Amino acid sequence: MHLHLRDEARESEQRTPITPSAAEKLIRDGWRISVEASEKRAFSDQEYQNSGCAIVEKGSWTTAEPGTVILGLKELPAEPPTLTNRMIHFAHIYKDQHGWREEMERFRGGGGVLYDIEFLVDRNGRRAAAFGYWAGWMGAALALWRHLARTKGRDAPQTPLRSFGGREAVTAEIRQLVEGGTSLPRCIVIGAKGRSGTGACDALKAAGCPVTEWDKEETSNLDRAALLSHDLLVNCVLMTGPGLLLLDHSDLARPNTRITTISDVSCDPLSDYNPLPVYNAPTTWERPFIEIGHNGGGHAIELTAIDNLPSLVPLEASEDFSLQFLPVLQSFDDGEEWCAAKAVFEEKMHLVTAGA
Structure with a gap:
């Protein structure tokens, strides 16, 4: 061979x-x-x-x-x-x-x-190898870092992004913001039971954030009002067909929408199955966050959707x-x-x- x-x-x-x-x-x-x-x-x-x-x-x-x-x-x-x-x-x-x-x-x-x-899946449909954990971890950590920096009026993380020596380097940046007295966002992770979702939850919980964990049970009968009541959304759902819509442009400015930061770890904007049709192309290391609208309180909503997140670690x-x-x-x-x-x-x- x-x-x-x-x-x-x-x-x-x-x-x-x-x-x-x-x-x-x-x-x-x-x-x-x-x-x-x-x-x-x-x-x-x-x-x-x-x-x-x-x-x-x-x-x-x-x-x-x-x-x-x-x-x-x-x-x-x-x-x-x-x-x-x-x-x-x-x-x-x-x-x-x-x-x-x-x-x-x-x-x-x-x-x-x-x-x-x-x-590459086994007879039960489980993927044999995946970068999912690190995609979820980095996607959530990057979104939290940006969210906390914005609340302090800082333009961080610095762009263009560069690879970090390891997770501790990212954790140290977040810890510095948290220790400065910043209030923690109320977070929700969709697809929380998968590899990516596990990584996302670990990153958010390590910082002390309250995390709502949703998976198939919750998305099969979606409570969109509950979804929109969070400050930070991390999507880790692996879509294999149509049927799931988390939110679209009409949801962004609803009076009850609190979301200001979205991390689309799944990052599939070019597919018809995209559950977050609020952007049309992945974001980049040069421009990791884009503004997609304003929430019910008039605050800008930023989204990150980098399709090679694990390469940051x-x-x-x-x-x-x-x-x-x-x-x-x-x-x-x-x-x-x-x-x-x-x-x-x-x-x-x-x-x-x-x-x-």
Whole structure:
């Protein structure tokens, strides 16, 4: 098995799906691993080389020999126009996102296969590996940090955002604001029982915030008035189909709306399934918060929806993900999770081929 770890196209993406120690274990199992040189990855090229990996030129995945498995995290760059290899990454194209058909055409044109990490699930439908905890933790922490700073009239956190050395660096900033006598917001986490929701609740509770935790039971019969009575909303719901609307533009200025800060950890604004249709594109490290309206008290409502939140704490997030992912990778490509991901790919490819 030849595995090729590509350098991420996105400049702000510092995470990796396999750490040097995980790569070393795969090499002991007989795998051959090439790692593209990268100045931004959380682990250095030298660490991978010391683990037995071959360091190759960045972008060389585009000319990898047939049979090579290309591993990455986030979406691919626009070139090459056709994809010939088996590819493993988060593609974000299976929920009717804009451009999904064009991306599938690249696979159809080259004969490649996509194993979307989001759809590596076991027989119970549980994802085999995810960055969810750190996405939830960072999304909630960032929103709380901004909310507290605003109450003190401060413009924080400083932008553009930069990766933090670890969670303690973020926690220290929040602690400083709390110790300064700032009142804590009343928070609500939607999807609280999942990985992301657990991380969000942990971040908010660690700061001492009162947290309302909602999951399927509460969203199946949504009490929108109760939802709008909170100060800070964190959405961690993984949408797989239509049916859930948390709030829209008509809810923002209602007299009973207290919300001033929203963190959309799920961040799926390009999908028709988006439960928060109050924005139309992810926010960025350069501009992490946008104003989307005013609440019932006339206060500005700010929203953050960064689609690679765990990269703000890349070392911890990568180590956690790699521990989950390694045993799954060792079963490539006939393990149940890989079969599940390939079945979804083939279903979508059938739609493209049939012109549906």
